[in-house]
Amino acid sequence: MAETENGPAGADAPGHEHPHDHQVVPDDIALRVRALESILVDKQMVDPAALDEVVDAYENRIGPRNGARVVARAWTDPAYKARLLDDATAAIAELGFGGAQGEHMVVVENTPEVHNLVVCTLCSCYPWPTLGLPPVWYKSDAYRARAVIEPRAVLRDFGLALDDDVAVQVWDSTAEIRYLVLPRRPPGAEGMTEEELAGLVSRDAMIGVAAVPPPAAGRPA
């Protein structure tokens, strides 16, 4: 990962903070971060290549395409779907996904009667192995505040209007369980392969703020 936006680490690091004070916002956060990493590297505490590897994993390998494969498999293989709803952690591991923030997975299924929505009101808990790192809106104060008290209004922000007779179930990820929504398979996708189906499934559908649109109309986010 390139770090080209600043000069030498610490060259202009501000030095007016009080000891142990995390109330002061750095004037130039990029510079401050680079300076901290430089200190830790110089003290032989951190290997920058190890940090590169973490960034690369979440930028390039661990993301919502993984979750989309899980959903597409569940749509095409009833036995897999049954295992997924019974023990999601094990069923997701069958496809090779697991690890940090996916240690205990639960999959909740959308039906014509029930729509599921996932939030973490206290922080930003999110199923990393299947969805990657959460988008800014998921971590935002507005989403965390509103999802539990007015989920239908939040869904309208996303352009999703639910009928009054659909029950909304909000899952607040307060402990170590992480949630993935199994969206409804759209009409018009009957003849599609598992791979093609995976291409329809957006990250937002697996959080529960979107439906999976019919193939002709859809563009996965």
Next chain:
Amino acid sequence: MNGIHDLGGMDGFGAVEPEPDEPVFHHPWEGRVFALRAALRPKDRAPGWGSFRYDLERIPPAEYLRLSYYERWFAISVDRLLRSGLVTQAEIETGRPQPGPPGPPLRPGPAARPAGPGRLDAAAAPRFRPGQDVRARNLHPPGHTRLPRYTRGKAGVVTRDNGVYALQDTDEAGQALDRPPQHVYTVRFAARGLWGERAAKRDAVFADLWEDYLEPI
């Protein structure tokens, strides 16, 4: 603690604003902060550093709301390094290491490795069972807790026993409470029980709650 982080049910934050084609990290420094946090993961470090979550929650409320997500992470990372003595204030201010021996290596674990405080094999008899009516206790602990304010004192129904976990709550100093591992239950709260007439009749909110947070009805 009854901190600003406990946002569920608050008004006034405006619309949720999705960003089309959002990158994983908006700036390179965000990725570095994320990776540094992985290296500083408390599980791998000496005890007594307190909980990562509690560090975030103790950021003063106005500051918490002003900082971006990764700015919060950076703030507590610096604070934690200073408190631990692994980095000095002079080093932070100058951006240069002071002479001395190398520090202890801080290595991020591989992403594929479980890293959280996972389910334990520990045996513990469950106090509650699925289908049972329970009430979230009216607790207001000063340290870290995973009992959201909006559930406290509210009645719900246990829908799942998730197995045994270490309680993540801390005291005011960020030290883990000396409590035995215990079952974590998924509890269904009727939305109208939480929010009254503002909520739709059939809607519900589910929260995963440690046994210590619950009492029978």
